[in-house]
Amino acid sequence: MPVSEGMISALIDLRRVDGERLVVQLTGQLRSLIATGRLGKGRALPSSRRLASDLGVSRNTVTYAFEQLAAEGYLEASHGRRPVVTFDGGERVQGPRVVTSRLGSRNPRLSPWASRLKQTDWPMSYQAPLKPLRPGHGDFREFPNDVWARCLRRSIVRAAKRDLGLVNRTRLREALAHYLATSRGVRATAEQILILPSAQAALTLIAAALITPGDEVWVENPGYPGATAAFRASGARVTGIGLDGQGMQRMPGLPPPALIFMTPSHQHPTGRLMSLSRRTEFLGPSRPDKAWIVEDDYDGEFHYDSRPVPALQGLDAHGRVFYVGTFSKAMTSDIRLGYLVAPPALAGTLEIAQRHIGLIAASHIQEALAEFIVDGHFLAHLRRMRRLYHARRDHLVEGLQRHLGEVLSVEVPSGGIQLVARLKHGRADQAAVKRLIDAGVEARALSSLSLGRPRDHGLLLGFAAWRESEINAALRTMASCF
Ligand SMILES: Cc1ncc(COP(=O)(O)O)c(C=O)c1O
Known part of the structure; x- marks a missing residue:
């Protein structure tokens, strides 16, 4: 009401x-x-x-x-x-209608x-239907649904034949261990990999297993609000750490954190790449003592300008890095599959926690995905999407520079699915985003991804999910709004 x-x-x-x-x-x-x-x-x-x-x-x-x-x-x-x-x-x-009776209470x-979770919930506007240029999505219209349907069907037929026999739970983990080693430089055995319903589930699991209320957690600022929500809900004191040209800063003057969350491959939201020297600083002898590092590689499959920089996890000699990934961006968000590569010392504990919390992904989908990867369909899809998204990134960058260069300055990301266009002349982004949404173009305000008082104002715009004709129409609308 x-x-x-x-x-x-x-x-x-x-x-x-x-x-x-x-x-x-x-x-x-x-x-x-x-x-x-x-x-x-x-x-x-x-x-x-x-x-x-x-x-x-x-x-x-x-x-x-x-x-x-x-x-x-x-x-x-x-x-x-x-x-x-x-x-x-x-x-x-x-x-729902509020029920007030002697048995029910409004509060x-x-x-x-749960109280903390309610208070740190991040905007759920994304439940509305997708509109150009909403960030955070790949183009699911390009997903090879026929191939995927065949993998699913075979997995269900196999399950029926197996009768009451056991599902093969290691096939996907083995396929992933091989894929992550060859394409992202991740060093892990299948036993270190947990298959989960999403990357967000991985963050919740890590927070539940490792955070003691009052622990200090560092996140990038601006950064990914889902991580802040998960760690705050567990009682962490979350501190936003600014970025420079090399990525998240080190901040040796601050109290040492228990955990650091970062997106080094394409920083969310700016798309910046963390330099190798900054990575080694976080991992080397002067690393923040005892801090766990959570590396979220949510869209690391998409890189356009150079060879991808290998994952931070592969450089870690101390067993302190968790590597988190998702199939929401590389395949479709409806697949509800993500994964976590745990440090060897924690894999067993996290698996027990996973079962107790019930964060288990459907077996037939896991099996279908294993086949999709082993038979080469996943890599073929990624190769095709990389070409497509690369062209779309260039198209959006060129269009923004040509038609909106007076008001926006574009940070060109070397990969990923979205980009940041900063507002010039000290314009505030909330009002700009509102005007755009009213005119039918979706953007996310950069300031809404900041912790504390926002210093950055800009638009987070998606390019991967949108055809060139859709990008052109959105650019025309944007030009008329500014
Ligand atoms: C940086 C980052 N990590 C994780 C996720 C969540 O992925 P999933 O849908 O698998 O929870 C997102 C979603 O937008 C994201 O931007």
């Missing part, structure tokens, strides 16, 4: 006992009211003064929450005016994990 203005403060439940900062709780709860459509698009919120007084918190707390949500694209907040909701949570999620007591 949409909520009236007077009820907004009644729906916010700030707890002063569980160690979570009020501002984080307030931001998370407002975000979820907007994302679920209960505070609909166009709705004016109370002023910061009024909401602060209703909730009994400082005005700074409310102002910061409004600013953060404005940076993420949920609100428009300008000085001296009440903030207005700009995100369309849609009718679809008006939410059930949650575990610290």
Whole structure:
């Protein structure tokens, strides 16, 4: 149900006992009211003064929450005016009718994990249908569905013949160990590989197994919000580490982290490549003591300008690196398969945790994928997509430079599926993204991927999923918007 203005403060439940900062709780709860459509698009919120007084918190707390949500694209907040909701949570999620009875409560007591997860949830706008130039996707229309269907069928027929016999759970792991060694320089036995429903599942599993509340975790800033959400939910204190020309910085002055999350092959979102010397610094004798490193190679299959730089995991002599991958980008996001290469000392423990949490991928899909890889279809698909996406990257870069060079400066990534175009002349990206979305072009605001006050403003634009004709149409729309 949409909520009236007077009820907004009644729906916010700030707890002063569980160690979570009020501002984080307030931001998370407002975000979820907007994302679920209960505070609909166009709705004016109370002023910061009024909401602060209703909730009994400082005005700074409310102002910061409004600013953060404005940076993420949920609100428009300008000085001296009440903030207005700009995100369309849609009718679809008006939410179940709230049941209040002696047995039910509107604010059930949650575990610290669930409370933190609710507050660090990242925007779920991606549930809406895909529109050009949404980032983060390959072109699933190009996926060889006929070949995949044959692999699936054979896997199901084999399962039927096997009767009650055991499924072969090592075939995919062996095929992956070989593929990762030859194409990404990953050094792993099949026993170190865990097959999971997604890369996000791998991050959740690592966080559950390794994070003690209060642990320091470093992530890239700007970076991938899914990683921040997973580590924060486990109670980590997440610090955003800035980038320079060589990738994530070292920051020897900060307290040493328990874990570092990074995307060294194509930094998410900027597409930058971490230099070899920076990689060795993170792994060498001066490495942050005892820190685990999680290397997320979410789109490492796609490189265009030079030979791919081998994975950081392959350089690790101390058994400290986890390597995470996904088939969401290389095949289709509907396949729901990702994987984790664990350091040898942790593979057994993580496998037990995987079974207890139940993060198991369907056996017949695992078998079909093993066949798809072993018979060469996976590499053939990647080769074709690399050519296609390379041409699309060049097409988008050239179009942006030609038609929007006055307002945008493009960072050309050497690989991957998306790129960042920075806004010139100090323009803010949230307003630009809103205008584009209203005109039918999807982009993601770079500032929404920052931790803390965003310093970078730009557009994250996808190129891999979009045909040249779709890119051209989007460029025309963009030119008319700026
Ligand atoms: C950097 C990064 N890692 C991981 C993922 C998630 O992959 P999956 O769909 O397998 O969870 C994404 C998805 O966009 C991503 O951008």
